[in-house]
Amino acid sequence: MTTIKRLHVIFKTHLDIGFTDLAERVLERYMTQFIPQALDLSEQLALEEGNVKFVWTTGSWLINEFLTTAQPEMRDRMEKAIRENRIVWHGLPFTTHRELMDAKLFEFGISLSRKLDERYGKKTIAAKMTDVTGHTIGMVPILERNNIQFLHLGANPVCKHPQVPPVFVWRAADGSELVVNYTNDYGTQLQIEGLEDALYFAYTGDNHGPPSIEDVRKLYALLQEKYPEATIMASTLDAFAEKILELKHQLPVITEEIGDSWIHGAASDPWKIARYRELLRLRDQWIDAGKLDPQSESYAVFCNRLMLVPEHTWGMNEHVYLLDYDHYSAANFAAARARDKVSEPRTDKYAYLSWPAKAERSYSMFESSWKEQRDYLDQALAALDDALAAEAGEAFERMKPGIEHFSENERVTLEVNECYDLGQFRVSFGSDGSINELVDSNGKLWADDEHRLGIYSYETFAKENYDRFFKEYVTNLKVHHRWADNDLGKPGLEYAEPRPEHKRYFPVVKSLYLIQKSDRSIVLAELKLPSFLYEQYGTPRKMTIAYTFLHTDSQIEVELHAMEKPACRLPESAWLSFVPLTDSPHHWKMEKLGARLSPLFVVKDGNRNMHSVENGIYYEGPEGSIALETLDAPVVCPGEPRLLQFDNSFAPLDGGFHFNLHNNVWGTNFAMWFEDEMKYRFRLTLLANRML
Template sequence: MMAPGLPEALCFAFRTDNSGPPANDEAVAAVFAIVREQFPKAKVLASTLGDFVAAVQPYMSSLDLVTSEVGDTWIQGVQSDPLKMATYREIARGLVSCIELGACDRHDKTVLNASRFLLKAPEHTWGLPGANDSTHWNNSDFGAAYEHDSAVPPQSPQRFNYRDLNEGWQEHRLFNDFALSALRPHASDVHDTIAARLAQLRPRARDAPSHASLTKAGYAPVTKSERARGLFSAAPSAPRISCGDASFTISEHGALSSLRLGGREWAAETSPIGLLQYATYAEDDFDEMNAVYKGPFGARCGYGKPRMRDFAPDAKREDFVPTIGQIYLRHSNANTSASANAKSHAPFASSSTAAGGCSVVAELRFASRAVRAYGAPQSVWLNISVVDGRSNLDVRLTMFNKTRTRLPEAMHWSFYPQTPQPFSDSAGEAIADTEADAVKNNYPVKYNYTMDKLGSRISPFETCVNGNPRQHAVWKGVYFGPETVKSPTQPHGTAFARQGRADETGLPILPILPSRSTVQPFSAAMELAEVPQVSKVPKAAEARGSSSPGAPRASAGPTLRFSSLDAAVAAVADAEQPPTPFLKDLNPLSRPLTGVGYNLWNNIWNTNYPLYYPFEPSGDENLLFRFEIALEA
């Protein structure tokens, strides 16, 4: 590695993949001999990447500057262990907040040591390179092989390597523990605060909901007549749930079919917000990806499920969304002595916003096939909380009894907002959707998506050639807002302005994503009918409100931020492709976007990441995911 005018060069001495440092001193001497032959007049010495970066600093102005998003093509793997990623993000938020508040010094040895361990968590080698089993694919066969593996002696020739795989993935989780433990001696307050937050990430089966526990907590069930009066309708005249500064309706699939924030309508039946989408895949999906993402000599780069076609012929590409069950409401207002029944009716006021705010809890269920034949959770509890005076919704998804499966799967929490429609203050009628009205009401015609990555706001359309435009690890959130004018010196697709404050080193300071407590999402169990399968992609913003390439116009208007505390990877969607963990193209996006989905988990990579989840003996089958939907000016 060389730079124009730099009198130093960096020579990497790699062994083969994952093989570690040079095996012996002869190997080191051989590397030095090769370097001396290439640079006969140079002084050759062992050094570090940090020393080389420091030497390059005076020559930075002579280097080519690439401002496009690189688009990590392996990023989908980090969601294969959702608990590990949630733990990593919680610890990282704690460290960032501590530094931002001045309670921690980023140069302190304790903080540096914790960061050193934390750095290993998102790195891509998480365990052994695959399962020694290409025949047990469907859930019943896999379950039998998995249990057999746990019962036979470790050295038995009849044993598969599932126990070894589990231990490797569990071992990699320890780096999060090491990072947290490193804070204890000299930053015990930070350690204790983070540890308390981490305890929330593993829901317990004994805390499963019940009608009694909810009513005791002040929740009241929504009656059939209330639901019939329009809870599931997005029509402007329908009764609505009004909580704090927000009002919304809920679809039969548990998504927001209407969301009014800041006097604008952001959702519709065809533009749902917060839709759970569970997908299963077939070998055809891997064939399609490997046709795009070819390794040396046509290698499949570890993406595939060998012989799944032969031993799981019934496994196929399927899409599932849940169906909503019982809904409960808890409404807070000035009249604290009001009965629970009165509270249950108050949020349905059609025009006024109730004081205090409220919390909505509902049970979601997937089709039994998704749970039995694949890996969907047995039940999901949705909790939406709104506090008066805050233009945001806190969303929690608590999932119980996720099925362990080797079959390829992915779960996304997706949002397909429409370009926000203004509403009048009186009757709640939508203002006519015309260009003249848009100008008069300061209402932007074109909206798009941007994402916060390591403190920089990037567009998914800014990904470089041979990068991954569809999946991005997001820090603070995904933004749906008005397009802005780019600098005339920066053609579309090559640059995007860096946002945010920088510290004394010039590096951006990571934004704080606050962890807010919300009401536990518990409700009553009930019998549900089979859930119909849905294969259509919501075409939110297909005609308007879509993010598309081309010269954006200057425009003012509100922005909706979708933040994820626990899941890192956001996958974009268009009219032809729902959110997916698969790499579909190595070229920049060309079709308008209709939405984005946070990937909660997937298992498509057969090499470097967990191949099934849960893999812990017990406890991992219950999951928690937290989100925030917030209005920003």
């Protein structure tokens, strides 16, 4: 191995905007304690002789927030530290679930570092994300056109990390590329044959702030002893990137998608993610109409707040702020929530998980961290003028579920498994409310009994599901089980009464009727599930699927209205599935950050089971094309519904696409229960080619 001559030490702490406390308190701690401490430390060591120095690296958002909100004296100190390279930013604002973003919002995040570069005469070419185990190749073209050439990705140490080389060139379909360093922890040492420079991360934990001066001195002494011939230097990702880019031509090339194996967490709060997506669409409409200037301060604040929604922290740490392994079943959960005080756990089996728990814990405090995350939407709206804010408010009103009342004279009762001419299609509906036959005006069959459209299902989970998931996905338990068992599991679930089972349930049609309009035909299918599912679990008491068939084109609008959903702490999931009949199902593509990607082209131990899509799923085959757009629910499984499954297999795409409307299977960070009423909207456009 090449002798190391220079060891680039990157001092960093992991930013969770929340998790260790309410997000507001976390940010206050950074602004009033951690950043001033970093300034003090860097200033003190800068005055001392010798090579022991301190350079603190953060995402651009934190520095931008400090410069915006700090008092003049502290702002001056920060600017001096920036000019002297003692405080530095990398090319991204913070760690996000990239698949939840669109290209414009992602680009806005990068613009924070670009503007800081322009303001202070810097040139940022490196970026970093931490904790989230995987990301989409859709970001590569955007990063390249913003001159980000090196990306460090540090994965959570207890989650399967993608099977990729530690250093590689990640090349997108359009030829854009960047060098990636992947590690199976927040940041580890990197040494490459042929390179005299090595990389070393000096990390403090989640929201721990900078190290003490004693710890810095000890680290330098330790590293100098380990690398006696090397210069130990407090450095930056940019400085190391310049060195590693010299060997870019020697690195292996990866062209596959990786994906985000945490993405199912996005469906833990469907209300928030649906309104976030609505605001992204409205932003585009306002820009196109000249109502919102992308160069304005209003736009910048709007995007800044909106960007906090896909930030990877969605709530408090469960085993610190709740730690209740006794109250899972519906009655016990409702009583504990009403009591709003968590007592010491009675389940001795999991006593080892109680070490970090707060003495005073409550359900309301824990839930407030999820509301705080929703408040980012209000903060984004507050940046807009009154007219645009009112327009957004009207859009949100339209998102509320509820079926318009029609008189008996307006309604025509339909029978299941009977064909009807609706719009440009001949349609039949199954006993579960889905479309089980769909033929267009060219005679093309798009759905049959084996390939149905609009299938609702509700899934419950048991301890056996988590046992399998831990076997397939969770790593390093020997070291980290004291927190991983909670974060990725549901400790105590096996003691709930009645004992949870893994089952999938399908509704039956309670009523089916047609409303004819001058330009469209609307079919309403009222659905019914067994009553024990909303008494013991969390399925909505009232559900209706509305199908709208336009008379002038081949588009079908699908809405699922889900009302009176009880909060449920038992692990649950709801799905709406579309299984169109296609000749060449391998042609399906999903959209992420503007890129069309195949669900079948994902690396081993990337997420082959579940994705988040920007606008939808698209098919172009010899017989025609399909656009399956999802307005509100971005998380989707190709081939078959797969939660708590990580076996590296690809489900056959002939099995269609299964949108995860909601789940609460995570054990921490994301919302643990959900009780809002929802309307989930989809658009299906089917265009057949004339065939021989």
